[in-house]
Amino acid sequence: AQIDTLDLIVLMGLLVGTVAYFTKGTYWAVQKDPYAAAPGAANGAKAGKTRNIVEKLDETGKNCVIFYGSQTGTAEDYASRLAKEGSQRFGLKTMVADLEEYDYDLLDTFPEDKVAFFVLATYGEGEPTDNAVEFYQFVTGESPEFTGGASDEEKPLASLKYVAFGLGNNTYEHYNSMVRHVDAALTKLGAKRIGDAGEGDDGAGTMEEDFLAWKEGMWTALSAELGLEEREAVYEPIFSITEQDELTAEDSAVYLGEPNLSHLEHAGKGPYSAHNPYIAPIAESRELFAVKDRNCLHLEIDVSGSGLHYQTGDHIAVWPSNASMEVDRFLKVFGLDAKRETVIKIKGIDVTAKVPFPSPTTYDAAVRYYMEICAPVSRQFVSTLAAFAPDEKAKAEMVRLGNDKDYFQEKITSQCFNIAQALESISSAPFTAVPFSCLIEGINRIQPRYYSISSSSLVQKEKISVTAVVESVRIPGATHVVKGVTTNYLLALKQKQHGEPSPEPHGVTYAIDGPRNKYDGIRVPVHVRHSNFKLPSDPSKPIILIGPGTGVAPFRGFVQERAALAARGEKVGTTVLFFGCRKSTEDFLYEDEWKTYQEQMGDSFKLFTAFSREGAQKVYVQHRLRENAALINDLLAQKAYFYVCGDAAHMAREVNTVLGQIISEQRSLTPEKGEEIVKHMRSSGTYQEDVW
């Protein structure tokens, strides 16, 4: 067909209009640019899958998207819960979306009758989670310090209505900075927030209650804004679970714990990443100390030939599986014990529902490898499960637990129960009526745990050291010992490597040979995460390292590196390490190695120790720091870098305070000025933290 002049004029007009529309705000136009060259090229893009959220909402008939920025799975869990509640209580057509899977340049076309939620965790030093980095940079401008880029006249997001909740930890300096900065930036760009921007505090241990309290007010505000009517929530499954009688667990198409298709088909193929772990051999394992109920592991993980690289100061992630005892308990509580090997296919009922792990799989594999069944229990989840209680008495108890926060605290939280233990405490009858979909929805996908690499990449490029204390906590008044999932798994691997039996009575066993024995030969799934915790590029700069307990992990790598440089004849600056533990005879990590480094580095290496349980008074690293105030001040004057690693809740904070005091006292400045200098050191990268 030919295009006549009139058509051409209309087309040109449309084109000009479109260009004008898209470039109406210079800030927005500039921000769009990075994506203009390569639409859909960012992480997670899949062929045929739109990265335009407006189009996605249209295609799927949704009017509410719940974006999440999640690192450990909690924000993702809250997003799913909000989606379910929005749909079941308020009739919203909701979908959950990973921030990484969409582009943001078309947010300015977001329809006025729809709403976007942002559930955003803050990670580390006020940083976005890995999956939220691009979104964060896009809406706020490049820098994390940025507080909104549009001028006051530019309101490109005037049609966007949004809801915001942040997950943070008040023991960190940049408390909930993600949600605060994103909220400020969106408001500045003209978007309209509905309800308050909620903030949950993991530091105070009130995350779940902060979330529950915030969401009620938010739903009221959102209902008023969108004219929603509340109705009685009735459980509707998100996933269909079909038992596949024609398949058995031996069938090669069935996932028995493999992380993804490439592991199912080829026992894994690179490139390895946060979405695709490498099944790494453990070259060596030993216990650095073992006293009653406490032990600490040192592992050497061999990444040669995998294509995985690390730099001194990076983190390694370990992908755990659950202990057999807890898998058995879980299957028994939900009446799935007899059919644990039954093959199931899991599919989203709605097109936007993402199945969190691969299928077909078995109940056993799902519970063992894919679900975080040992985590603390949420009150809301117990409420949801009440509808499926085995009898009226159990149901009444669960409804009470769901409604009464103090009662829940007393009966469940203070006992450190996981979900199966909690339900066991409510009724001895199995909870057979609970749909498996409801369990997948209410329980997070199992998360890899991070460890600060305790070796130097310069010294051992292909072997990654891990220093991990085995989590084993005796709860006063409780009958059980809370066992950390990953660290006990690593302990079991070490025991197997040395042919030791698992110690009773609290010993836990794991299926450590992995799915189809693919982890046989002492292997563990891992990936490497790059961090900003780095030695100065100039090795002649002095460094001050504060690392009590396992906080010493990255500093073993730092000192190993500096000792190797010194041995090569390079000029290495003063290296001061403050290490603390309970007793010199009990948990003094790497005691012998420090002596060797001392020999290699001579006077340029200084180790200060604080043993908290040796004298009448408890002595911690911060006390030793204070005692050495003149030295510290002197090194800072020589442009020393200052590093802190380990316990975020107490130690890291106190070290920060003490350093401010040292600076103010030594330089005769006001305390405020001392604090300001520390703040400046943080922002300029000469004060670095790796805390957890």
Ligand code: FAD
């Ligand atoms: P989990 O099963 O995750 O349990 C963790 C804790 O939660 C338990 O101790 C327990 O107190 C509590 N808990 C568990 N279940 C329940 C329940 N049902 N109810 C209530 N409470 C419960 N650790 C090191 O040892 N060395 C390191 O070098 C190191 N580096 C790290 C670096 C980073 C960046 C981060 C984020 C963490 C680091 N950690 C390190 C901590 C590590 O990632 C793990 O959190 C730790 O090893 C515990 O993991 P786990 O799976 O054994 O315990």
